[in-house]
Amino acid sequence: MTFPIFLRATYTVLLVSLALAGCKTIERDEAIHTERLLAASGFQMKLADTPSRMNQLASLPKRQLIPTKEGGELRYVYADELGCKCIYVGTEKAYQRYEKLAIKEQIATQEEEAALDMETTSFDWGAWGPWYSPWY
Numbered sequence: 157m158t159f160p161i162f163l164r165a166t167y168t169v170l171l172v173s174l175a176l177a178g179c180k181t182i183e184r185d186e187a188i189h190t191e192r193l194l195a196a197s198g199f200q201m202k203l204a205d206t207p208s209r210m211n212q213l214a215s216l217p218k219r220q221l222i223p224t225k226e227g228g229e230l231r232y233v234y235a236d237e238l239g240c241k242c243i244y245v246g247t248e249k250a251y252q253r254y255e256k257l258a259i260k261e262q263i264a265t266q267e268e269e270a271a272l273d274m275e276t277t278s279f280d281w282g283a284w285g286p287w288y289s290p291w292y
Contacts, residue, residue: 187219187239193261194234197254199246204237213237221251 195201204213216222216235224231232251234244246254 183219184239187236190219190234191236191240191244193254193257194244194246194250197246197257198250199232199234199244199254201240201242201244203240203242210241213241213243216243221254 191201202209204210213235214237216233216237218238219234219236222233222235224233230248232246232248232254236242236244
């Protein structure tokens with residue numbers, strides 16, 4: 157059975173729309189996660205609540221941590237025009253805390269994935285005999 161061209165085109169448009177919506181959801185979830193890490197690291201959030209701030213926000217790279225100089229001091233700026241319509245600004249120390257938190261989370265995620273992989277494999281621990289534990 158063949159479908160008329162307009163039905164195939166409609167299905168194609170529907171599938172592409174669903175895929176794009178899924179990508180946008182993932183991007184937004186990642187942005188929310190990043191913003192939580194930034195806030196936990198000491199970055200300050202400022203809303204773009206005036207036309208002037210909205211214009212400035214639109215001129216910044218989207219959802220990227222950008223180093224910049226402010227009054228001779230290094231600052232990091234993260235702009236989210238699509239989600240919170242805000243910027244996060246942090247010092248060098250806040251950025252270092254952010255990096256440490258991000259690395260800790262990455263390690264925790266890798267350890268969780270490894271544990272799940274071991275859970276789902278049929279590894280025979282019994283074949284290795286009894287374990288000696290010097291901590292008991």
